Amino acid sequence: MAVENAKVLIIVNNWGIEETELTRPLRDLKAAGAQVTLAATTLDPCETVQHDRYEGETLTPDALLSDVQATDYDLLVVPGGTCNVDRIRVNKDAIALAQEFAHEGKPIAAICHGAWLLVNAELIAGKTASPCRYIAADIENAGGHYVDKQLTIDDENGWRLITSRKPDDLDYFVDAIKDALA
Template identity: 70%
Template sequence: MSALQQANALIIVNNWGIEETELTRPLRDLRKAGANVTLAAPSFDEVETVKHDRYEGEKVKPDALLEDVKAEDYDMLIVPGGTCNVDRLRITPKAISLAQEFAKAKKPIAAICHGPWLLVNAGLTSGKTLTSCRYIAADIENSGGVYRDQEVLIDDSQEWRLITSRKPDDLDAFVDAIESTLGD
């Protein structure tokens, strides 16, 4: 059995407003590759995704409650984007503490599009070089992070890996970086 097939990944979201492919691609691609992936949300209501922040997307059933998951049970944290999703997630105490626990335990975190907003609020971007959608570049820089406009960026500073990407068009590189990290 490969390291990827033994990996446990945690995806955290709000129950609505997630950019569809930024959730479904990592979730399904990692599961197809054999990884154990848990989707956690504030409630067991279906997670309502959107396309381009405005058109109704697919609905996905969460596996766990956000309040019940623990960083110690997972090898990586994944934060999909979606403006409304992360705008709420970044002020959710449990989401903030989970991100902080992953970084403290030196476990990798992957965030795409608006996903790094959670890391800004968790105080984890200072001294890190990362990318995101252009709309939150100033937030990253104001929090002490270094913003770069790249398809995918991997920063191993501060003894923990941060994988970031800008948008759905970057999902191939984003998922490849996640799979490579989990497969090590």
């Protein structure tokens, strides 16, 4: 597969998404030729934030979380934003999607708080991850191993996990997603 033939799913709550953690993967992957779908909890506009407190860009979702399936995509991206992931990690559709991607052996890329979803989906045990430091204890308590690095790629348990800590790591994060799709 090549990036230009890939189908990528990005899942979010409709507000509280860290702006660049959504817009960089979305736009960079589209620019590389991937078909990218933004799925949200509702079809209302997705309101992003900068650093969890300043108003960011608003984007229109392409689909509902409840209407998308892992079988239709090659890779899942979970952007951060504390409020975004705090809501999406308890969303039954988001949890089921993450589990489907992992069970089908498809890559999941999560940045910053995004890995919180994987904790609730019970997918982090045995994995090494580099989310933001604020959820390090959650990763460890769920049986994962936290490391403070710009990028961690873990292929344990039959699926690839790509994690990065924060917006400053986006170059590494997006390049790792492209490599996983190449």
